[in-house]
Amino acid sequence: MANYKLLGMSGSLRKASTNTMLVREAARLFGACDFELADLHLPLYDGDAEAADGVPSAVQALADAVAAADAVIISTPEYNKGPSGVLKNALDWISRTKGRPWTDKPVAVMSAAAGRAGGERAQMVLRGFMVPFRPMILQGPEIHLADSSNQFDGEGHLTGEIYVRELTALMEALKSRIAR
Numbered sequence: 001m002a003n004y005k006l007l008g009m010s011g012s013l014r015k016a017s018t019n020t021m022l023v024r025e026a027a028r029l030f031g032a033c034d035f036e037l038a039d040l041h042l043p044l045y046d047g048d049a050e051a052a053d054g055v056p057s058a059v060q061a062l063a064d065a066v067a068a069a070d071a072v073i074i075s076t077p078e079y080n081k082g083p084s085g086v087l088k089n090a091l092d093w094i095s096r097t098k099g100r101p102w103t104d105k106p107v108a109v110m111s112a113a114a115g116r117a118g119g120e121r122a123q124m125v126l127r128g129f130m131v132p133f134r135p136m137i138l139q140g141p142e143i144h145l146a147d148s149s150n151q152f153d154g155e156g157h158l159t160g161e162i163y164v165r166e167l168t169a170l171m172e173a174l175k176s177r178i179a180r
Contacts, residue, residue, distance in 0.1 A: 004178055005034045007069035011076035011087030011126075013041065018112040018148035019075040021156045022167075026073045026108065028157070029164070030171040036069075038062055038090075045092045059093040066094060067101035070178045071108065072135075078113040078122035083129065091129055102133030106177040108170055110143035112151075118144030138173050141166045 008023035020037070027035040042058055043049070055063075066072060076083040094101065109126055111119025123144065130137055143166055145151055151160055158164050 003032055003034060004070040007065050007072045008037045009074045011084040013086055019077050021152050022075045022110055022112045022145055023073050024156060025158050026167055026171055029168045036065060038065060040086050040090045042090055042093055045089055050096060055097055060097060063094045063097035063101045067099060071106040071174050073108045075110045075112055076119060076122045076126050078119035081121045083122045083126045102135045105135045106174055107135040107137045108174045109137060112145035112148035116146050118146035120144045136177060138177060141169050143167055143170055
């Protein structure tokens with residue numbers, strides 16, 4: 001079997017982010033792969049700065065990582081009923097690069113949040129943000145990790161059987177999509 005290259009994107013910059021833990025857990029459940037967690041510490045998008053200085057090297061590196069990956073796993077927190085500004089900023093910047101790195105790229109979207117809906121609204125908004133890029137977003141199983149700070153053990157592994165089962169199924173679907 002091929003050793004696929006996965007890129008993970010977490011919409012949270014927090015060191016103990018449950019979205020980052022969820023992306024890492026997804027990669028673990030995916031199985032053997034080359035996994036890279038994207039660095040979304042990017043400057044805020046500013047058209048004037050882009051016109052003066054071009055696309056920052058960190059943004060180009062991120063776009064190149066998207067292009068080089070066999071698939072991308074994105075997890076977003078829910079901030080005020082939507083995805084984080086960090087994630088939206090990264091998507092906006094990537095859209096300014098050449099080569100359309102998202103086109104036909106298999107993408108698994110998930111969310112982790114403190115609330116009981118597990119970031120469901122943020123995930124739906126994120127899916128809408130992705131439409132112009134024309135990736136192949138998997139439609140399910142949907143992962144909305146509720147009460148996320150209480151869903152991982154000390155190793156960063158999910159503890160809820162249903163979440164493990166659904167995330168494993170999502171990663172199997174992602175493998176199938178890559179193989180097409």
